[in-house]
């Protein structure tokens with residue numbers, strides 16, 4: 486557990502669909518109509534209520550975020566954001582990934598969510614290198630807290646050991 490200003494930052498290894506937070510973030514695609522990875526897991530565990538709302542929303546540009554309720558998930562809301570597909574790093578990927586984190590937190594704040602859980606956006610099917618992506622994830626939340634507002638709790642949820650250790654090492658360096 487880490488603390489930055491008034492925000493508690495936690496790390497959790499495992500499945501984000503099991504996390505009980507006011508909001509969990511989904512690494513979606515521009516259609517918002519579901520897919521593989523964490524997106525598939527969230528829709529499967531949350532049930533059809535989420536997809537119905539996503540259809541009504543009608544898509545989301547890369548770097549932006551949209552919100553639905555969470556169906557059968559233990560959370561209250563799902564914030565769907567779309568990270569960039571990593572090409573060679575020179576197609577505005579860093580800026581778009583930053584925007585995905587930042588805009589997810591803005592939406593969380595608009596809905597007065599106190600706790601928000603993030604998966605590692607773009608580092609699966611969209612192949613963003615985890616070392617670069619984790620820097621952006623951490624910097625983006627710090628910037629949000631500095632510039633915008635505080636969130637009581639932010640949880641980074643990492644699916645595997647390797648990603649978890651990368652985050653743990655970086656957070657230890659920054660906050661300890």
Ligand code: AR6
Pocket residue numbers: 499500501502512513514519520521522523524525526527568604605606607608609610611612613642643644645648
């Ligand atoms: N809980 C937490 N993290 C998970 C889970 C889970 N249940 N499942 C996978 N991850 P990805 P992307 C991790 O591919 O790269 C979809 O088809 C995974 O190990 O889910 O942003 C969408 O519809 C990785 O570290 O998302 C888009 O088309 C991280 O979540 C596309 O994939 C992100 O991997 C988005 O690709």
